[in-house]
Amino acid sequence: MATPSNPPNPSKPSNKNAEAGSGFVYGPLIAGWLVPGGGHFLLRKWGRGALLAASILGMFILGIAMQGKVYANAHEILEYLALAGDLGNGLVYVFCRMFGFGADQVQVTTADYGTRFIVVAGLLNVIAAVDAHNLRTGRKS
Amino acid sequence: MFRPDHFAAVVLFALFVSVVFGITQRETPRRMVMYGLYCFTLFVGSAIVLSWVMYLIAR
Numbered sequence: 194m195a196t197p198s199n200p201p202n203p204s205k206p207s208n209k210n211a212e213a214g215s216g217f218v219y220g221p222l223i224a225g226w227l228v229p230g231g232g233h234f235l236l237r238k239w240g241r242g243a244l245l246a247a248s249i250l251g252m253f254i255l256g257i258a259m260q261g262k263v264y265a266n267a268h269e270i271l272e273y274l275a276l277a278g279d280l281g282n283g284l285v286y287v288f289c290r291m292f293g294f295g296a297d298q299v300q301v302t303t304a305d306y307g308t309r310f311i312v313v314a315g316l317l318n319v320i321a322a323v324d325a326h327n328l329r330t331g332r333k334s
Numbered sequence: 335m336f337r338p339d340h341f342a343a344v345v346l347f348a349l350f351v352s353v354v355f356g357i358t359q360r361e362t363p364r365r366m367v368m369y370g371l372y373c374f375t376l377f378v379g380s381a382i383v384l385s386w387v388m389y390l391i392a393r
Contacts, residue, residue: 241357245354245358248349248351248354249350249354251350252346252347252350252351255336255346258335258336259335259336259337259338260335301337303335303338306338310346310347313347313351314350317351320354320358321354321357333361334361
């Protein structure tokens with residue numbers, strides 16, 4: 194006669210989840226924000242991290258190559274949102290500001306595309322950093 | 335300076351965003367690939383459909 198398997202008890206977290214949620218869990222979140230894919234690299238998810246880094250950095254570099262605008266300040270609500278998106282790029286944004294990459298003014302249509310590429314790269318980087326945090330806390334496997 | 339046309343920009347945008355969406359929104363590699371392809375198709379497909387709609391409206 195087969196013995197019935199014990200159903201999982203939700204009040205008792207498994208050792209794996211308990212281990213995943215212990216310690217300082219914000220390291221991958223911060224690393225992922227500062228360096229695209231860094232959170233996944235910290236968790237030894239090399240493949241995922243490499244694909245995320247290639248996508249986010251590729252998008253950012255293409256945006257710069259299209260002479261997209263890198264926001265340094267904002268005067269109206271849409272500019273605030275774009276600046277928030279740019280800041281999502283972490284250290285890449287800081288390096289661009291330091292070395293003067295990107296345009297100050299949008300003058301051609303492709304520069305407008307480039308500006309959007311840079312903003313969206315920052316937003317994608319935030320999504321990737323939150324994903325690394327979820328992996329670290331055990332919310333996602 | 336890199337100067338893609340509008341469709342090339344849409345395809346590049348869809349490619350990069352679909353990769354990130356696929357990896358972050360699904361858990362298994364197979365489902366990541368399928369969701370990435372789904373997002374890419376929707377991005378590019380909707381751009382083509384909307385382009386035709388705007389073309390017909392403008393005529």
